[in-house]
Amino acid sequence: MTTLLPQALQAVIDEFAHLPGVGPRTAERYAYALFKSDQRASRQLALAVQQLHQGVKLCPKTFALINASDAISPLYEDPTRNKRIVAVVEDPLDVIAIEKTRQFTGTYHVLGGVISPIDGIEPEQLHVQELLERVKDDAVEEVILATNASVEGETTALYVQRQLEDAGLTIAVSRLARGLPVGVDLEYADHITLKHALEGRKLL
């Protein structure tokens, strides 16, 4: 079937198909849309992708994504941000999600994944040691474990909590609230979510 499409198009399809959740049909649609758009769009995408790795790095302190030209995360260095409250997240994109709420004035620490023996990710591969050091260095008062509400996320949160305890760091450790998301009918909520919503109910 590969001979049906021009090689140059098939090459783009093959590369797009490596992106997460992109199957062959979607990759075909992307590649064809790119071909249909003017050549400048292709050139811009090519250039942006080419410069991605040299322009982006992980912050050595928070492991958030930063400009390669920055020494440290600008958010971390921002004097208006409270270094004594640290939200611990799995991925750099989780930082963006929390920032969009405009409710958080603390700083972040990106673990760089979750403990997942199936995917070969051991606790040692996550940036937990660096978190412990930060807690000491910055005199952190609260760590918010903002990992996902998945089995791996829970396991990782528990692991980080234990590590903080083992290091003798007696600080406040919290976890994001669980319950009904906005706009979801009670009858459509799964029973685990509903269980959490009941357990975490608030007196009015």
Added chain:
Amino acid sequence: MTTLLPQALQAVIDEFAHLPGVGPRTAERYAYALFKSDQRASRQLALAVQQLHQGVKLCPKTFALINASDAISPLYEDPTRNKRIVAVVEDPLDVIAIEKTRQFTGTYHVLGGVISPIDGIEPEQLHVQELLERVKDDAVEEVILATNASVEGETTALYVQRQLEDAGLTIAVSRLARGLPVGVDLEYADHITLKHALEGRKLL
């Protein structure tokens, strides 16, 4: 919010967001996945995208996608394909879809879109004149109107049919069968599909 992410990453996100059906969150996921993969993957994607336009062109006869080095569609020139049967499709990717059935031994003619006044696509922009010429030149016996089963697809099929008639070309003109798709329960089929399934019922 744009200052939250490194510029080089935001640039890739912005470009990915131009792809059809890709929103900002999906574009973020794609860009981050690319950053997490090794630099070679980015370089390969950049190279493939860069070479796309110079490596691909439209066949001047069938308007299918072909290698820029080819003069004409290899499928059209294939002596085992019947030039007297022409499947008329909207998009070049429709060719791939039909080829995958391995049921069609004729040739293709890509219209390059459908009549859609809302999107500013007039009949004159489609490759209909070229189809009429092909019908004469290749002594075509049957034209299969394989446009989509949408309002625009139907309108376009009707338009092509009239153009063939107006040109005095008395050849067989057919349309793809409509009815229940495989694996869909009757109770879940929409009523228009069911109406077509009834009208097109076959005696056993």
